[in-house]
Structure formats: C-alpha cells, structure tokens
Amino acid sequence: MVLKKFGDTLKGTFRKIAGMSLVDKEAVEMIVHELQRGLIQADVDIAMVAELSKNIKKKVLEDKLPPGLSLKELFIKTLYDEIVAFLGEEKAEIKIGKQKILVAGLFASGKTTSIAKIAKWFKVRGLNPGLVACDTHRAAAQEQLKQLAQKVGAAFYAEGKKPEDIARNALKNAKEDVLIFDSAGRDALDKELARELKELGKIIKPDEVLLVIPADIGQAAKKQAEEFNKLVGITGVVVTKLDGTAKGGGSLAATAVSGAKVKFIGTGEKIGDLELYDPKRFVARLIGYGDIQGLLEKAKEAGLDESDVKKIMEGQFTMIEFQEQIKSMRKMGPLSKVAEMVPGLSGMKIPDGMLDIQEEKMTKWQYMIDSMTKDERENPETIKQNRIIRIAHGSGTSDIEVRELLKYYKQIKKIMKLTKGGKGFKRGPFARIAKQMGLKT
Ligand SMILES: Nc1nc2c(ncn2[C@@H]2O[C@H](COP(=O)(O)OP(=O)(O)OP(=O)(O)O)[C@@H](O)[C@H]2O)c(=O)[nH]1
Ligand SMILES: [Mg+2]
Known part of the structure; x- marks a missing residue:
C-alpha cells in the first residue's frame, strides 16, 4: 500500500472530521495536532509541519468564513488544499512524444527499474522506447537493463566501452521515439559522478534529466535534489519505493520544497507500478476519495x-x-x-x-x-x-x-x-x- 502510515493518518483525520456533528475551535486544534504527529512520523521536516499547521489554523479559525460553507466544510477543504500544496500542488508534465531522457541517482535508488517502468509507460501511450545502458560501473548493470528491455519490449543499446561512447553510438543508431539513458550510481554525488553526468548531458542533450530518489530517505530528499540540481541540472524527480516506507510523506514534501518537480512516483517492484505524479489526485486517494481518473488509466494500461x-x-x-x-x-x-x-x-x-x-x-x-x-x-x-x-x-x-x-x-x-x-x-x-x-x- 502506498504511503501506508501517512495515508492512514490522513484517512483517519478526514474520517474523524466527517463524523463530527459540530466542528469548533477545540476540534480544529485537536485534529491539527494529530495531523502534526502523523506528519512527523512520516519524517516531514518539523519546521514545515509547524508552518503547515499555522496556515491551516489561520485559514480555518481567523479568516472569514466564505459564503455557503460551514466551518466543518471549510476545515475539510483547507486541509485538503494545504496538504496538496505541501506535496507539490501541480500535476507533473511530461511530453508524450519523441524525446531523450537521462536518468541519474545514487546507488540502488531504483534507476534501472524506473527506466523499465517509464519505457512501459510510454509504450502503452503508443510510443516506442529504446533503453541505453550507460552504467559501466557496476558489473551486471547492463545485463539487468537488457533483461528489463526484453520484458517490456523495448530496444536495447550497449555498444561501446565508455558511457560516453555508448551514448554516442545509441544516438547514431537508435530510431525509437523515446530514448532513456541509464547511468551509474554512486554512494554520494562526488566529483566523478558529477563529471560523468555532465559529460553525458553534453553528448545526449536530454529533454529530461530525471533524478531518482528512494522515498525511504525521507526529508533528506531535499538536500539530494538541491545538490543534483546545482551540479548537473535536473528537470524532475522520480520518487521510488513509496510502497515500502513510512517516510514517503517526508520525501515527497521535501522534494516539493526543494523546488524540483516530482514527475513520476514508483509504488512497487513491478513494471506497472509507476504513476505520473498528480498531488491533487494522490491526496484524494490517500484521504479516501478514490481516484477515478487513475482507475481509468490503469484500465487502459491493462487493455x-x-x-x-x-x-x-x-x-x-x-x-x-x-x-x-x-x-x-x-x-x-x-x-x-x-x-x-x-x-x-x-x-x-x-x-x-x-x-x-x-x-x-x-x-x-x-x-x-x-x-x-x-x-x-x-x-x-x-x-x-x-x-x-x-x-x-x-x-x-x-x-x-x-x-x-x-x-x-x-x-x-x-x-x-x-x-x-x-x-x-x-x-x-x-x-x-x-x-x-x-x-x-
Ligand atoms: N518496493 C519497491 N522497490 C523498488 C521500487 N523501485 C525499485 N525498487 C527496488 O530497488 C532495488 C534497486 O533497484 P535498481 O533499479 O536496480 O536501482 P539502481 O538505482 O539502478 O541501482 P544501481 O544501478 O546499483 O545504482 C531493486 O531491488 C528494485 O526492485 C519501488 O518503487 N518499490
Ligand atoms: Mg542501475
């Protein structure tokens, strides 16, 4: 289940308000307090939690009640709006068309798996993907990507010795619509990784540079997104492993506050476990409103x-x-x-x-x-x-x-x-x- 703990907190909060016959100042204080606790458990930065609670309380208790809304309704609406804003607000944009995508990230963040998922995502939208194995660092990396390429029915390119050569050869030979370049992970964003990514960037001239961040690093996602952005420039983030950690809320909020856009979220180990990130729909689902659009998309993907x-x-x-x-x-x-x-x-x-x-x-x-x-x-x-x-x-x-x-x-x-x-x-x-x-x- 995606964001189990965070989701349960939110669901519980909304259910509780819905069940209250009267929402007064005390009830608002109590619920906001509970929300704070849930957010902190999900590894959201404490200062951000304080800011969020302040905003919610101000809007609900101090601002004038908009016409036609009860305090209870205003409270629910404010909570929803503020949490959405907190987790990114805008729906991710990604071109559904010909493009080149470079994927970067630290060791075992989920780069290679996400590449296969993204390839499938484009494939069900009618585009041909090609995967390029520019990770020459880890012994079995190319084989892993090759197998995934076969699994999703994508072309595979690995001709050359150095990552730069492999990228050049693929650019020369590939005819696919969406080329996705895998890169090597490192323990940290050191000089060597930065140099390699910059070099690849110059050769590939990617439309998207996606940084892969695993959700289990929680609020540390902010620093990582900022560092990668400063050193190599990123156009978006893929947050992976949202299914397996209590810190997912923290990682999403931290990425949002770094200014980087979350473009995709990974919600499991299977190829189909990837979604284009839309905070409005995401939060709606977490609080128990469901997600019809998401359901229709999943249906389409399943034929x-x-x-x-x-x-x-x-x-x-x-x-x-x-x-x-x-x-x-x-x-x-x-x-x-x-x-x-x-x-x-x-x-x-x-x-x-x-x-x-x-x-x-x-x-x-x-x-x-x-x-x-x-x-x-x-x-x-x-x-x-x-x-x-x-x-x-x-x-x-x-x-x-x-x-x-x-x-x-x-x-x-x-x-x-x-x-x-x-x-x-x-x-x-x-x-x-x-x-x-x-x-x-
Ligand atoms: N539960 C879960 N596991 C994931 C998700 N994404 C990736 N993984 C797992 O994370 C592990 C590492 O994934 P990889 O795709 O190999 O990561 P990587 O960043 O390419 O790793 P290196 O190339 O070694 O740096 C694998 O066991 C994946 O199955 C996800 O969204 N949810
Ligand atoms: Mg890899």
Missing part, C-alpha cells in the same frame, strides 16, 4: 475499457459477472491497490487478506461457477446445502471451498452496495466539498 471499470464500480453483478470483474480488476494490479482508487471503497476498512486472491483460487472458482445452473449463477442466494454439495462434486472441489466463494461474493456485493458504485460521494455529505476541491467524482 480494458471504460465500461469494464463502470461495471466494477456499479457493483451490480451476478455470479457470472462477478468472476469477470475480479479478473478485470486483477489485470489492473493487485486488488488492494485498485481498491484504493475506487471512490467510497478507498475510504473503507476492508478485512485483511480479503483482496489477496491467488490465481489458483480463481481457477477453482471458475470450475465452481461452471458447475452452477443458470438460475444459480443469476441468483446465488438460492444456493444452499444440497446444491453446495452438488457444485463441489461437479467441480472437484470441497463444500468448504464452495461456501467460501459464496461468502466472498456476498461480502464484495455488500461492500459495493455501500460504496453505491462509487456514487457515494456524488450524493453524500462530501459531494459539495469534493466539488469545491475540484475533484471529479
């Missing part, structure tokens, strides 16, 4: 269309559609990640492990559903004792497994009903505020 997503969100399904939808969702990534993007669902507490379905189980479910009659598939509620045993026999499974499927179906249906197919926020108490936040619901 699904909008109607598949709509069906998932409407939650009106029989046993036949049930399996189809779980399949669709799984194509978009682990269910727990997809669930974060479904409005309503993302704010909900879902039992642990419920969204962790293995391939093997899905196959068994297919057999069980195949063994049901048409009527049973359309009305699974009618499946009781004798029928359960018959279905288990017919599908070569056990009655316990059939019961499990039925239970799972019921649970999912219940949850989807609660989210009202993602319409909860369209009509619910948050609707007006969501509109004010500029969120698409």
Whole structure:
C-alpha cells in the first residue's frame, strides 16, 4: 500500500472530521495536532509541519468564513488544499512524444527499474522506447537493463566501452521515439559522478534529466535534489519505493520544497507500478476519495475499457459477472491497490487478506461457477446445502471451498452496495466539498 502510515493518518483525520456533528475551535486544534504527529512520523521536516499547521489554523479559525460553507466544510477543504500544496500542488508534465531522457541517482535508488517502468509507460501511450545502458560501473548493470528491455519490449543499446561512447553510438543508431539513458550510481554525488553526468548531458542533450530518489530517505530528499540540481541540472524527480516506507510523506514534501518537480512516483517492484505524479489526485486517494481518473488509466494500461471499470464500480453483478470483474480488476494490479482508487471503497476498512486472491483460487472458482445452473449463477442466494454439495462434486472441489466463494461474493456485493458504485460521494455529505476541491467524482 502506498504511503501506508501517512495515508492512514490522513484517512483517519478526514474520517474523524466527517463524523463530527459540530466542528469548533477545540476540534480544529485537536485534529491539527494529530495531523502534526502523523506528519512527523512520516519524517516531514518539523519546521514545515509547524508552518503547515499555522496556515491551516489561520485559514480555518481567523479568516472569514466564505459564503455557503460551514466551518466543518471549510476545515475539510483547507486541509485538503494545504496538504496538496505541501506535496507539490501541480500535476507533473511530461511530453508524450519523441524525446531523450537521462536518468541519474545514487546507488540502488531504483534507476534501472524506473527506466523499465517509464519505457512501459510510454509504450502503452503508443510510443516506442529504446533503453541505453550507460552504467559501466557496476558489473551486471547492463545485463539487468537488457533483461528489463526484453520484458517490456523495448530496444536495447550497449555498444561501446565508455558511457560516453555508448551514448554516442545509441544516438547514431537508435530510431525509437523515446530514448532513456541509464547511468551509474554512486554512494554520494562526488566529483566523478558529477563529471560523468555532465559529460553525458553534453553528448545526449536530454529533454529530461530525471533524478531518482528512494522515498525511504525521507526529508533528506531535499538536500539530494538541491545538490543534483546545482551540479548537473535536473528537470524532475522520480520518487521510488513509496510502497515500502513510512517516510514517503517526508520525501515527497521535501522534494516539493526543494523546488524540483516530482514527475513520476514508483509504488512497487513491478513494471506497472509507476504513476505520473498528480498531488491533487494522490491526496484524494490517500484521504479516501478514490481516484477515478487513475482507475481509468490503469484500465487502459491493462487493455480494458471504460465500461469494464463502470461495471466494477456499479457493483451490480451476478455470479457470472462477478468472476469477470475480479479478473478485470486483477489485470489492473493487485486488488488492494485498485481498491484504493475506487471512490467510497478507498475510504473503507476492508478485512485483511480479503483482496489477496491467488490465481489458483480463481481457477477453482471458475470450475465452481461452471458447475452452477443458470438460475444459480443469476441468483446465488438460492444456493444452499444440497446444491453446495452438488457444485463441489461437479467441480472437484470441497463444500468448504464452495461456501467460501459464496461468502466472498456476498461480502464484495455488500461492500459495493455501500460504496453505491462509487456514487457515494456524488450524493453524500462530501459531494459539495469534493466539488469545491475540484475533484471529479
Ligand atoms: N518496493 C519497491 N522497490 C523498488 C521500487 N523501485 C525499485 N525498487 C527496488 O530497488 C532495488 C534497486 O533497484 P535498481 O533499479 O536496480 O536501482 P539502481 O538505482 O539502478 O541501482 P544501481 O544501478 O546499483 O545504482 C531493486 O531491488 C528494485 O526492485 C519501488 O518503487 N518499490
Ligand atoms: Mg542501475
């Protein structure tokens, strides 16, 4: 889960306010105090936390209430706006077209993995990527990039001995739209690394120089972004490993305050775990508003269309559609990640492990559903004792497994009903505020 701790803090904060019948000065003080604690735990710089709380309190408690808003609504809106501003505010821009990208960063920050992810990202947007292996420092680096290139279906270039020669040769020979240059990592941004990156920059003349920063360095991201910018010049940052650290909030806030733009975020080890960074949508998801646009993008990447997503969100399904939808969702990534993007669902507490379905189980479910009659598939509620045993026999499974499927179906249906197919926020108490936040619901 992305930004687990930070996300939980934010979600908890918003849920708490939503549940308050009266928001007064005391409540604001208390909630801001809790938020401070969560931010500090996420390794956000203390001075920045103090500044943020001051801003929030001023806007909510001292400024005049804008017409048509209650204090509670103003509080929610202010929190959202300020946290978005804190984490970068503007959506990242990246040209979807022919270009050259140089990727830099310290040892093991996630450069090579991110290059493969970025290549895939462009590929699903109709462009051809080519990967250039300019890391001659680490023995297996070129082989690693080569394998990743094969995996994503990108061209690969490594002709030459020195990084500079490899870059030159690739520029001469490559015909791909997006050329991405890998570079060697170092323990620190020393003279040697700076020289190499500058030299590569002169030869490549990149449109983008992306610095890769792992989220687990927290607030130290500020210094790193500033140093790289000063010595080699960067156009943006890729923050990786946001899935694996409590310090993710700190790293994002620190990068934002350095003046560098976060362009992509890495949210896992798989090739698909990369997103163009959009703080508005990102925060919306963290606080439980979901992210329809993100969901649609994931769907597109998985080769699904909008109607598949709509069906998932409407939650009106029989046993036949049930399996189809779980399949669709799984194509978009682990269910727990997809669930974060479904409005309503993302704010909900879902039992642990419920969204962790293995391939093997899905196959068994297919057999069980195949063994049901048409009527049973359309009305699974009618499946009781004798029928359960018959279905288990017919599908070569056990009655316990059939019961499990039925239970799972019921649970999912219940949850989807609660989210009202993602319409909860369209009509619910948050609707007006969501509109004010500029969120698409
Ligand atoms: N969980 C998680 N792991 C990641 C992410 N990005 C990269 N990694 C892992 O981080 C490790 C280092 O990744 P690399 O891409 O090899 O890093 P690098 O910067 O190219 O490393 P060097 O070339 O040795 O400097 C690998 O185990 C990756 O799987 C991410 O977003 N989430
Ligand atoms: Mg590497």
